[in-house]
Amino acid sequence: MSAQDDNELLTRVGPGTPMGDTLRQYWVPALLRSELPERDGPAIRVRLLGEDLIAFRDSAGRVGMLGDHCPHRGASLFFGRNEEGGLRCVYHGWKYDVDGRCLDMPNEPPESNFRDKIRHRAYPCREAGGIIWAYMGTRTEPPPLPELEFMGVPDNQIMLQKRLQYCNWVQALEGDIDQSHVGFLHSRVADHGPFTAEEAASYDSMERYYKRIDRRPRYSMVDTEYGVMGCATRTAGGDAAYYRVTHFLMPFTTITPPGAEADPSRSIRSWVPMDDESVMVFGISYRPTRPFEEREYQRLKTGAGANWVGEDHFLPATSEPNGRWKPQASKANDYLRDPELQRTGPYTGIQEFWAQDAAMQESMGSIYDRSTEHLGTSDAFIIRTRRRLVDAAKALRDGGVVPPGVDEPEAYRVRSVQVVSPSDVPWMTATRDLIQVVPGTNPGGAALGLLRQV
Numbered sequence: 001m002s003a004q005d006d007n008e009l010l011t012r013v014g015p016g017t018p019m020g021d022t023l024r025q026y027w028v029p030a031l032l033r034s035e036l037p038e039r040d041g042p043a044i045r046v047r048l049l050g051e052d053l054i055a056f057r058d059s060a061g062r063v064g065m066l067g068d069h070c071p072h073r074g075a076s077l078f079f080g081r082n083e084e085g086g087l088r089c090v091y092h093g094w095k096y097d098v099d100g101r102c103l104d105m106p107n108e109p110p111e112s113n114f115r116d117k118i119r120h121r122a123y124p125c126r127e128a129g130g131i132i133w134a135y136m137g138t139r140t141e142p143p144p145l146p147e148l149e150f151m152g153v154p155d156n157q158i159m160l161q162k163r164l165q166y167c168n169w170v171q172a173l174e175g176d177i178d179q180s181h182v183g184f185l186h187s188r189v190a191d192h193g194p195f196t197a198e199e200a201a202s203y204d205s206m207e208r209y210y211k212r213i214d215r216r217p218r219y220s221m222v223d224t225e226y227g228v229m230g231c232a233t234r235t236a237g238g239d240a241a242y243y244r245v246t247h248f249l250m251p252f253t254t255i256t257p258p259g260a261e262a263d264p265s266r267s268i269r270s271w272v273p274m275d276d277e278s279v280m281v282f283g284i285s286y287r288p289t290r291p292f293e294e295r296e297y298q299r300l301k302t303g304a305g306a307n308w309v310g311e312d313h314f315l316p317a318t319s320e321p322n323g324r325w326k327p328q329a330s331k332a333n334d335y336l337r338d339p340e341l342q343r344t345g346p347y348t349g350i351q352e353f354w355a356q357d358a359a360m361q362e363s364m365g366s367i368y369d370r371s372t373e374h375l376g377t378s379d380a381f382i383i384r385t386r387r388r389l390v391d392a393a394k395a396l397r398d399g400g401v402v403p404p405g406v407d408e409p410e411a412y413r414v415r416s417v418q419v420v421s422p423s424d425v426p427w428m429t430a431t432r433d434l435i436q437v438v439p440g441t442n443p444g445g446a447a448l449g450l451l452r453q454v
């Protein structure tokens with residue numbers, strides 16, 4: 001991206017900026033439902049798209065998302081009393097409901113109708129897939145929620161986690177659709193040594209094997225109703241090709257292929273900007289056809305799995321926005337990199353998978369200056385995704401055009417896939433039926449050529 005103006009437009013999300021207005025056209029994942037577990041429980045701080053907000057669950061179970069500062073004289077509603085259908089500012093007792101109406105103004109004369117003139121900033125919220133979604137746009141009637149597959153499965157088939165990352169949301173999102181980093185950043189030292197016939201025969205996951213033998217995937221991509229779909233093609237020996245199809249879904253969601261096993265769990269991520277310099281990463285794992293088993297929960301809780309931080313690898317919780325989701329490994333401690341380990345273990349010397357990504361993305365600077373980069377052919381998916389975002393923001397700003405996918409919730413019913421196919425079958429043909437969500441099915445494993453046949 002050469003034009004500095006486009007970099008500004010791409011990265012800035014505050015109210016009134018072109019990208020900020022664009023993101024506000026969509027439902028935004030704001031909180032996990034588990035963060036507001038009880039009616040009339042304590043309010044919590046939220047920071048979303050550069051705005052400070054306060055969320056609470058009222059006596060009827062409805063979620064409210066109000067501006068932080070009380071419209072009377074600006075005290076924070078974080079300290080408010082959550083009681084009897086609203087949040088009451090503890091400074092002078094003014095009370096607001098989830099729609100921002102002032103229900104009570106006990107320090108004014110009883111005959112005063114002043115409270116009817118007050119309307120506090122309030123964003124509608126909905127709950128689906130274990131997530132509280134907020135709509136921060138201008139429509140009186142918000143658009144429908146996107147129909148992502150996990151939003152249609154029972155709670156016991158979903159696992160959710162958040163983590164806070166300190167950089168601009170776009171460079172973080174770009175890291176997730178960048179397929180060619182995987183063979184380096186997430187590899188182990190042994191993956192780069194001489195490749196013996198014995199070692200080749202030892203791979204039971206063909207996914208790892210193909211990534212090992214071909215580190216220069218070829219990319220192709222198409223624009224879709226929801227964003228961009230891209231395929232990385234690697235050689236799979238003989239007349240076979242190994243296809244990996246990844247999605248970018250407007251405005252900040254990514255879906256990458258599940259593991260090579262049969263009946264795999266699937267995962268998606270949303271890279272939600274808290275502001276221009278911090279991003280809240282929503283990690284969503286789900287099983288399309290059955291509940292998670294206890295051992296699967298336990299495995300993820302230890303931090304196994306991309307983008308999953310071990311449960312006890314967070315700093316002690318604070319009441320700041322997302323203060324519960326700050327990982328221990330950070331810029332301040334070089335992500336716990338161990339130079340000794342780097343000789344024999346992970347290529348980076350950084351143990352945790354998500355931290356390998358975070359180290360690179362945060363090291364680019366809080367808002368990466370794209371005028372200094374040099375993009376290669378392996379960056380094609382990233383270029384296309386930026387273009388889609390920038391074009392959407394300009395079209396909304398200049399012509400009031402509704403961005404892609406806002407009014408097409410069913411377009412979000414897609415899966416990511418990896419498959420081995422005869423190389424003369426084009427990737428779109430080979431993957432067409434696997435990309436659509438078919439409830440009750442979950443193809444994977446040997447059927448897709450991903451495990452060594454014995």
Ligand code: FES
Nearest residue numbers: 070072073089092
């Ligand atoms: S500042 Fe909130 S009631 Fe006065």
Ligand SMILES: [Fe+2]
Nearest residue numbers: 175181186357
């Ligand atoms: Fe990565």
